[in-house]
Amino acid sequence: MLIAQHIRVTVDAVVFGYTPKQGMSVLLIKRKIPPHIFKWALPGGFVHNDESFEDGIKRELQEEAGVSINYLEQLYSFGDVQRDPRGRVVSIAYWGLVNPSNFKLAANTDAEDAMWCRIDELPFLAFDHDKIIQMALVRLRNKIRYEPVGFELLDKKFSIAELERLYETLLGRPVDRRNFQKKIHSFNILIPQNEKLKHPQQGRPAQLFSFDEKRYDELKKEGIYFEL
């Protein structure tokens, strides 16, 4: 390898958020600098020389949207020769989950704006970021079949119906209420809270639960079989 290599490395993050009203959303930022100035894009940027990928992502999420995240997973690396007009730029993409209600979005130094955007209403995006989001969605939808999902997305206390609606959103189809409850309970992952859902719009107030975090992490490792 005698010829100098001119390749730059960015990290980009697909951060999914879920709220009962909004459904599944992705965190987007509006670019403030060329290329693709003023277009919506994934949060991310060039990784520093002495910084790990994950640290780079966390820094960018903080700088560009005021979001902090502790669960991040590598998604894929995108290296098409022409994917960036500035020259050869490789993107190491990560994905993660957060509960949007834990943050007040704040576009800071590097971004013009930041928003949660429903995954079925994505705008035209910069670079190949649309492709990256689609891949992350596939990954997430596969993931819920063998790992528990919900802890990162829901409030501390939630009803089984809320968890079920999250799964229905992700699976894109209805699930049987009774079978869902049986399944979830069979994992011993929920701790009942001595508390009921306040002010239901109508009907009987739901029992609230929290995740047994120890058990949740166990199940992440040992895997679940979730098929309804």
Add this chain to the structure above:
Amino acid sequence: MLIAQHIRVTVDAVVFGYTPKQGMSVLLIKRKIPPHIFKWALPGGFVHNDESFEDGIKRELQEEAGVSINYLEQLYSFGDVQRDPRGRVVSIAYWGLVNPSNFKLAANTDAEDAMWCRIDELPFLAFDHDKIIQMALVRLRNKIRYEPVGFELLDKKFSIAELERLYETLLGRPVDRRNFQKKIHSFNILIPQNEKLKHPQQGRPAQLFSFDEKRYDELKKEGIYFEL
């Protein structure tokens, strides 16, 4: 991002091969240049400025071992700040499968030597290549549960027992012969050849099959459920 970025990008490949006598092996090359000179390592190297990751891998496999491969899949990107003594070097790792009997290994320009090494007899490896191989093994072992495996690893014509032994090797445990046959046949993936295994060491000669490639690719897409 005002400070110049000094990060270089390599591609590395974990190429698995399988033979009935040797079992699962990984393709390794002996390094000819520092760092880690004369240590065993994964085939790979710096990606060229105008070359895709896959093309880079294929070029390096050809240069370093005389192996060509058509099935390659991205594994993970390794970016620890200290993983390479030359400075910050990111490795985009791929993995793939080949039938070793299709190639005569030939260390060419960039490597001192090349070999197939049983996965349970790995030598001390350069960089973090041991970690990369372990991750590839996990991926491969997970993969066989939801995609068919074998076409890339076995000879054109093979017996069901050979395919079964491949699965037993990958799963690391014995599999019931009858249930395995039922399962495999239920996928309609095998085409019987009007030919029996010649010169069996002992016992009744086995019926030979080939893969129905069209069906094989279909199953790769639609997925299988393989759990025995």
Add this chain to the structure above:
DNA sequence: CCAAAAGTGTTACCAATACACCCATGA
């Protein structure tokens, strides 16, 4: 005819599915 590996069918069990009625609350 003996040894070795290939080929084949049935039963038991568990887990996923489908399905309907009662309960608690607010208005």
Add this chain to the structure above:
DNA sequence: TCATGGGTGTATTGGTAACACTTTTGG
């Protein structure tokens, strides 16, 4: 007391898992 959503049990079914004998060949 009515409307709304929450909570629960059972019967059926389909697929996985366990299991043993017969067949074909070479020596």
